[in-house]
Amino acid sequence: MASRMVRSLPLNPLRFRCRSLNSTASSDAAAAAAAVSPLNFVEKLSPAAPAAAKTIDLDNTERLFAGLPTTKLLRSSAILHAVAVEPTVDVGSWVMRSRLMDVAPVRGAVLRVVKHTFFEHFCAGEDAEEAVRTVGKLNRTGLRGMLDYAPEDAEDNEACDRNTAEFLRTVESARSLPPSSVSFIVVKITAICPIDLLGRVSDLLRWQCKDPSFQLPWKRDSFPIFSASSPLYHTPRQPEHLTPQEERDLLLAHQRLQTLCQKCQEANIPLCVDAESTAVQPGIDYFTYAAVITHNKHEPFVYGTMQAYRKDARERLLLASEEAEKRGVVMGIKLVRGAYMPSERKLADSLGQESPIHNTIQDTHDCYNECASFMLEKITSRSGAVVLATHNVKSGKLAAAKARDLGIGNQKLEFAQLYGMAESFSFGLRNAGFQVSKYMPFGNVDMVIPYLLRRAEENRGMLSASTLDRQLMRKELWRRLKAATL
Incomplete structure (x- = not known):
């Protein structure tokens, strides 16, 4: 495959070269590129992966779904097909956002239906104990769990204290599982810091960026x-x-x-901070990086999240990585595409501004692949760790090939997909020898409705994120039916 052109990004005065995971380079060219500048994303892929490297096989459905009983497969297939029907998503989303939900009988009926369908498919349970049991079942299929207590946008300190207590309870419950069953505890800063305050902090950080002389006496090292x-x-x-x-x-x-960091360290379970909307992301990054400075002195323990659909993702990843190296700490990153695209574009448009989201899906794919390549390079230099959270099979295969090519083991590399989505891809990665986690939100049904609405939007339409799973599940169900009737 032909190499990508060098792309200069508007990070003045810094410039860096980006080549995506599907670039190829000779060892001499790679060495020359590495010498250009520490501010460059450097690609060192050899022309082909080693013969010994396992491939990600998504054709053998019998092997892919070997751990799933037929009843589970039928249920999952039915729900993913239902979510793919756009009128179903439209009506369901309208109902859950409408005033009908203020009518007690209607609300009760809707939540019962949601609980026994979409909630059970996409969520791990209603409390920490139930979520941990779900992780135990998942672990028997060779996958790990990222436990995410799912509240968002806490309004006051009382709500934040309640949420923190539940996060701590989650860590304690996870200790009952076999070691490494839980790969991460996930936290949203909007659950432990009042949302209005986090917005205020983000505004002040933005203003200081505009005017460096603007002093913030409360600001910690970040x-x-x-x-x-x-x-x-x-x-x-x-x-x-x-x-x-x-x-x-x-x-x-x-x-x-x-x-929460101390509790996770006692349990030897890393902590991952989720990314959210651009309105509060500066405050989230501020909290995250302050914790990284304290806790990542020798190993990646606190992970931040980078959303590749943002136009500034590459530059922000580069800046954070450079700063981590200067300070002698290890940067852990969960790389995602992003889940707030409609609201981000709507807000930017309402303010007469250009959207912070890439203009095309291909730009997002390119950004994701380049950031993944950069983090894999960091792992080889022992200065980073990454969770590649993706449902995109092409991105996953490219990253897996590069990881094999560079001899990267599982210690600082994890693949991840959302619970209830991309099951075939998760099992394919597992079968190829990679460490794979499922992102597993939990909480009462009321609490996770915002999360479920985002998943509904992701899966709507016949060409949605669940297309491959639906196809492969149908194929496997048909194979099992034929085998049972012979």
Whole structure:
């Protein structure tokens, strides 16, 4: 395959070269590229993967779904087909967002239907104990679990304290499982810091980016948060400084995160901080990188999340990685494509601004592959770790081939997919010898409705994210039916 052209990105005065995972290069060319600058994404793929490398086989459905009983396969297939019917998604989404949900009998009926269909398919349970049991079942199929207590947008300290207690309970429950069954505890900063305060912090950080002389006396040691192309339009004018009460509340949020980090370290389970919308992402990155400085001195323990559908993802990943190396800490990144595209574009349009999301899906794919390649290179230099969270088979296969080519083991590389999605791909990666996790949200049905609505949008349409799974599940069900009737 032909090499990609060198792309200069608008990170002034920094420039870096990007070549995607599907580039090829001779060893001499790779060595020359490596010498250009430490600010370059460097591709070192050899022309072909070693003969000993296993391939990701998605054709043998009998082997792929060997661990799934027919009843489970039927149920999963039926739900994914239902979600692919666009009128079903449209009506369901409208109902769950409408005032009908304020009518108690209607709400009760809707939540019962949701619980026994989409909730059970996409979520791990209603509490930590149930979620841990689900992880145990999953682990018997050779996959691991990323446990995510799913509240978002806590309004006050009382709600944040309740959420923190549940996160700590999750860690304690996970300790009952065999070692390594749980790959990560996942936390959303919006669950442990009041959403309005996190928005205020993000506004102040954005304004300081616009005006470096603007002082933030409460600001802790952290990494660079913005690149030259990061969106700052959320903060059109100088915000008011935090009040003394807000500063106290911010300290409480830091303490909650610190307590959770300590609990996870005691249990030897890494902590992954989720990414959210651009309105509050600066505050999330600020919390994340402050924790990284404290806890990642020798091994990647606290992981941040980078959304490749953002136009500034490459530059922000580069800046964070450079800063980690300067400080002698190990950067752990969960790389995702992103899940807030409609709301981000709507907000930007309402403010008369360009969307922070890539203009085309191919631009997002290219960005994801380039960031994945960069992080795999970091692993070879022992200065990074990555969770490649993707449902895109092409991206996954390219990353897997490069990991094999570079001799990367499972210690600092994990693939991940959402629970209830991309099952065939997860099992294919597992069969090829990679470590694979499923992202497993849990909480009461009311709490996870925002998450379920995002999954419904992802899977709607016959060419949706679940297309491959639906095809392969039908193939396997047909194979099992024929085998049973012979």
